[in-house]
Amino acid sequence: MAVKAMNFKLDENRILDIKTVASVFNMTVTDVITEALSEYVKKMKQDPFYRLTVNVENASAEETEEILNEIEGLSDDDLQISTVRRFATE
Secondary structure: OOOOOOOOOOOHHHHHHHHHHHHHOOOOHHHHHHHHHHHHHHHHHOOHHHHHHOOOOOOOHHHHHHHHHHHHOOOOOOOOOOOOOOOOOO
């Protein structure tokens, strides 16, 4: 897998906090951030909104609004995804 660099800004206190945690666990700052992001993204991918919209890549504003309105009206039972279907868009 290719590794690419990414720049992002954090406030100084947050940077110091991450550096402290990294040093206590004998890790690099990159490792701390990578692990934290992996866990956060994993959690986000379990969110019903993500799971219901991940395959809707090229929806118009009207289609997106319709999808969001449908999602808001779903119960917890409705949000249990049993199958996934991918539709080709052209």
